[in-house]
Amino acid sequence: MPVIRRHSDVWLFLLVAFGASWLIASPLWTGPFSPVAFQLTALVMMFTPSLGVLAVWLVRRRGTPFKEWARATGLTLGPDRSTTAPLLVAALLGVPVLVALALLVSAAVGVVRLDVAGLSLYREQLGAALDKVPLDPRVMYALQVVQGVLIAPFVNAIPAFGEEWGWRGWLLPRLLGGPALTPALTPAPALASGSPAQGPAKWRPARVWPAVVLSGVIWGLWHAPLTLKGYNYPALGAWAAVVFIGFCVIFGALLGWLRLRSRSVWPAVIAHGSINAVAGQALLLGDADAPPNAALAGITGIVGWVLLAALVLAVYRLRPVAVPR
DSSP: OOHHHHTHHHHHHHHHHHHHHHHHHHHHHHSOOOHHHHHHHHHHHTTHHHHHHHHHHHHTOTTSOHHHHHHHTTOSOOSOHHHHHHHHHHHHHHHHHHHHHHHHHHHHTTSOOBOTTTOHHHHHHHGGGGGGOOSOHHHHHHHHHHHHHHTHHHHHHHHHHHHHIIIIIIIHHHHTTOGGGSSOOOEEOOOTTSOOEESOSOBOGGGHHHHHHHHHHHHHHHTHHHHTTTTTOGGGGGGHHHHHHHHHHHHHHHHHHHHHHHTOSHHHHHHHHHHHHHHHHHHTTBBTTBOOOTTTSSTTSHHHHHHHHHHHHHHHHHSOOOOBO
16 A cells, blocks of 8 residues: 555544644634734634544544544543543643642742742732732632632533544544554553553554654644744744744653553643643733743743653553554
């Protein structure tokens, strides 16, 4: 079988996901836009990877029942719910802990100056609305943190699913030659650790890292319609597109571990929704006189990369994942 045909489903997926994202974001490149329009565009863009998955199913996998396709792409809770359930809790509560730890380490190494007592940066963000809010800003910020940790991840899970079903649900297993490669799914024996899995009987864990890195690079490049406008790293301008790829590779590796370990996309969805809820909120504890540089401080900065990389290496080593050949 020619290579181009063998990988035509990947190219179809990428064409739909990238093409639709640039089409949706095109108004940002053709004229002035408001912050609200920018955020709305980013929100709608998040569903384009799922469009890619549907395109592959409709065009390339027409003989596969959707129930079987859903199982192959992680829409179930996986073959072992006792594995998936703790990972869902870890995704919900662990991400805020990582974000808080990244902020504290950033302050400790001097790349951010905190103003926890005065909340000057948070007050500055509120602007004129500060005088209209009946609550003390400290109480208001605390309520927003609670909401961001316990409620927002589930609200954010809707658009986060739009991305995760594509990147981790379909693309990562496909790059690994997993069940999403062919319509026919063959049950596999349990892994050495005792976790059941689906797919062919032979396993090659060494293939995980190249696929995880490649999927992270693709995920980062997909953000280009936004990051070329400085999204996430406004001080960097278009260079934000390059820097954000690094974050996507490292955080994507963690999301990929959640997906491969559970055989479900939902832990990755919750983790993605959680980081979208709390990452920016944590930086609002900075000092308005010396605003934090998101490229250095916090979970999206260099400090956060180091923490995430350490965690990624630990989980892949202590709780290894295996993938079908």
